[in-house]
Amino acid sequence: MSLTAALAYARHGVPVLPVHTPGPGGVCDCGRGARCDRSGKHPRLRHGLTEATTDPRQIRLWWTFWPHANVGLRTGVVMDVADVDSAEGWHELRHLLGGDVPPGPQVRTGGGGRHLWFRPTGYGNRVRLLPGLDWRGCGGYVLAPPSRHVSGGDYRWIRRPAVALPVSPAALVALIAGPPPPPVPPRPLRRPDRYAEAALEAETDRVARAVVGARNDTLNRAAFALGRLVGAGLLDESEVRWELTAAARHAGLGWAEIRGTLRSGLTAGRRQPFGHRPPHAA
Ligand SMILES: [Zn+2]
Incomplete structure (x- = not known):
């Protein structure tokens, strides 16, 4: 039962x-x-x-x-x-x-x-x-x-x-x-906003090109990565949602799945703002 x-x-x-x-x-x-x-x-x-x-x-x-x-x-x-x-x-x-x-x-x-x-x-x-x-x-x-x-x-x-x-x-x-994240300019970033914009572009591109079977996971990862930048105040959440939704629609994902994945990925990312150390295993 x-x-x-x-x-x-x-x-x-x-x-x-x-x-x-x-x-x-x-x-x-x-x-x-x-x-x-x-x-x-x-x-x-x-x-x-x-x-x-x-x-x-x-x-x-x-x-x-x-x-x-x-x-x-x-x-x-x-x-x-x-x-x-x-x-x-x-x-x-x-x-x-x-x-x-x-x-x-x-x-x-x-x-x-x-x-x-x-x-x-x-x-x-x-x-x-x-x-x-x-x-x-x-x-x-x-x-x-x-x-x-x-x-x-x-x-x-x-x-x-x-x-x-x-x-x-x-x-x-x-x-x-995973492998160490791609090299990040030494902090404090001289142009953190520019770094964030580049990340937004790279992640949306990755989502738009994701193949069937990897689309949801790619969207989840992108939402998490960009959520960290939102959490650090470097990106606007509504812009991230807008861009990732468009990219995921392009990749063929349904609205409901996109909404759910964005919500959980962004929430998890915001809890680990960019520039802070990730949590250790519990
Ligand atoms: Zn079904």
Whole structure:
């Protein structure tokens, strides 16, 4: 019963959101039906991820409307998740960690992959961190047991959460942190506004050219990066929204997805204003 599970996640502080469900034959129960290319994986809420909550009354209300909703969990709050979607991804992860995978919670996804839960790193989502491995952090969400996968399989616990989540291994965090950011002029910037304008142009260009499958993640990263500049007072938020929306529309993303991604990415970015040190892993 997905309501019981949703309430349990919320009691542990994990924000929950109702997600669409694949019906018979894997057809999504959203308005697009068989034409939906993210069957059973996208939020039912207009503002998507940003409406995720731990409020039991709200959760009960949602599940009254949609008793069979898949259970989405916002990442980056209580946990980050390594999303392994293939045998190759599992092999790559084990190889990276020298065979030493922390004995934390693991979910068998309905599609045959696995999710490994870790304490939040403070970083955002990363697509194709390794072949077959994505990372879900700030501004992301994952499906959780007992959700139904488009293939008909259910998400199940391999190992349930115990008292404390394991810390993300250093090798993994180094990969998530990525190569050092492009050289930034020594601070204080002589023309911080000019630097910010260049960043705005580069990020919108990246979003506009993003390929299917990477569009949402590219938009999320751009919103996060520019949100940091907004937080530092170097860019105007409405201008950033306007430019990123236009770029994302050009790339073919839908309005609702753009709105949700912009909101979460900008919010996360503003919390780490440019010029301040990023937070350390919790
Ligand atoms: Zn759908």
